[in-house]
Amino acid sequence: MKIKKGDNVIVIAGNDKGKQGTVLSVDKAENRVTVQGVNLRWKHRKPSQKEPKGERVQLECPIHSSNVMLVDPKTGKGSRKRAAGAKA
Numbered sequence: 001m002k003i004k005k006g007d008n009v010i011v012i013a014g015n016d017k018g019k020q021g022t023v024l025s026v027d028k029a030e031n032r033v034t035v036q037g038v039n040l041r042w043k044h045r046k047p048s049q050k051e052p053k054g055e056r057v058q059l060e061c062p063i064h065s066s067n068v069m070l071v072d073p074k075t076g077k078g079s080r081k082r083a084a085g086a087k088a
Helices: none
Strands: 008-011 020-027 032-035 040-045 055-060 068-070
Antiparallel strands (some): 008 068, 020 032
């Protein structure tokens, strides 16, 4: 996988198509990445002593790595990352 934690990516497929964000985590075994502000889901938390009423929290869930593309810093658009020894 060519995407690493901290990379800027753009979503190219799915409900959040067109959104950009920073990669928060990478799961190489499952080929999934978690992107900041993308694929948000509501998590309902039980009441506790700290939060007696309980709470709803929005969390980023992972998406498949094939649905994101690295962003070229010069143009701000998606670009394919080529292998180091590949010829143009």
